[in-house]
Amino acid sequence: MNINTAAKITKQLQAAGHCLVTDDEAADVIIFNTCCVRNTAEQKILSHIALAKQLKRRKPELLIAVIGCLSAKRKINGVDFQLGTENAMDIVEKLGVTLRLLPPTTTETAYIDITYGCENYCSYCIVPFVRGKLRIRPYAEISAEFDQxxxxxxxxxxxxxxxxxxxxxxQLLADLAGRDGDFTLHFLSSHPKDFNEATVKVIAAFPKIARDIHLPLQSGCDKILRLMNRKYTVAEYLEKIACLRRYLPDVHITTDIICGFPGETEKDFQTTMATVKQIKFDAAYIFPYSNRSGTVADKLAGQVPLHERKARATKLVEIMRKMS
Ligand code: SF4
Structure with a gap:
């Protein structure tokens, strides 16, 4: 999503005659398009912003903008513009450029937002707080952008x-995949609680829909899934995997897993490892649990020491490496 926003902003600014520079010293404007879902990402952005502020001290005319979810989460002193994810595109007009309807760029990959925000409130996640409640993009807008x-x-x-x-x-998938054109249609991300057989049947019926499905498991242990507020069980998740493989024998399934979630014992982790081995994912993005203040998980009892979270993540990465 951030890549999509960054590309749209870049395109608008370039159309108005601005150019991208790779050297901060040469820039008139530095825009930080931020994601703070993970603590490490937030710390990294803050250190880049600090460097930009140092530069601004030597070059006061430099403008610094911070857009995206970090802006929704906290006030950042010493920058010129702060805009959250909902109004990130307003940065174009704040920089004196009028937003225009531009023809599509010939690129390999295009991104189309269909929903914004989330209200699932997984207990570890700050997205509902920084990106707001679920909003559905009007069908007419999606359809027009797709045709473009x-x-x-x-x-x-x-x-x-x-x-x-x-x-x-x-129905949306079938509608778009049924249109003329030499494209492959993908979608990201799915929530296992809502991912259903009807979706799998549409994928099977339309060769233009990619056989790559990302279905974040997060934990392979029911106790931890409950604590995460994920609203599905391992058994339900396994049924979805079986359904995918039944209709799509060539499907490529990837996932996300969090290791060392609060309350996760060694036994719970062993359960997750067994689930991962059973499913045989094609790839997995494995992360040690990252505390985010303001979330329910941050206050849960049984916080796992950081070195242990990292050790479990390393172990799971090794299992995935061996299996692949
Ligand atoms: S992890 Fe949960 S709360 Fe966060 S964006 Fe995904 S579904 Fe929404």
Missing amino acids: VKDHAKHIYLLGQNVNAYPNFP
């Missing part, structure tokens, strides 16, 4: 924190 890019882009991604929250997502 479908003859130019080879890969088109439908984006949302939980694309399955789009009302009748299978």
Whole structure:
């Protein structure tokens, strides 16, 4: 999603005659398009912003903008503009450029937002607090944007924190995948609680929909899934995997897993490892649990020491490496 926003802002500014520079010293404006879902990302952005502020002391005319979810989370002193994810595009007009309807760029990949925000409140996640409640993008806008890019882009991604929250997502998929054009349609991300057989049937019926499914498991242990407020069980998740493999024998399944979530004992972690081995994912993005203040998980008892979270993540990465 951030890549999509950054590309749109860049395009608007370039159309108005501005150019991208890779050297901060040469820049008139530095825009930080931020994500603070993980603590490490937040710390990294803050250190880059600090460097930009040092530069501004030597070059006061430099403008610094911070857009995206970090801006929704906290006030950042010493920058010129702060805009959250909902109004990130306003930075274009704040910089004196009028937003214009521009023709599509000929690129390999196009991204189309279909939902914004999320209200699932997984207990570890700050997205509902920084990106707001679920909003559904009007069908007419999605459809028009799709028609603009479908003859130019080879890969088109439908984006949302939980694309399955789009009302009748299978119908939307079928509608778009049925249009003319030499494209492959992808979607990101899915929530296992909402991912259903109707969606799988549509994928099977339309060769233009990618056989790559990202279905974040997060934990392979029911006790931890409950603490995470994920609203599905391991058994339910396994049924979705079986359904995918039944209809799509060539499916490529990837996932996300958090290691060392509060309350996760060694035995719980062993359960997750067994689930991962059983499912045989094609790839997994494995992270040690990251505390985010303001979330329920941050206050849960049984916080796992950081070195242990990292050790479990390393162990799981090794298992995935061996299996692949
Ligand atoms: S569904 Fe995704 S974005 Fe929404 S709260 Fe859960 S982890 Fe965060």
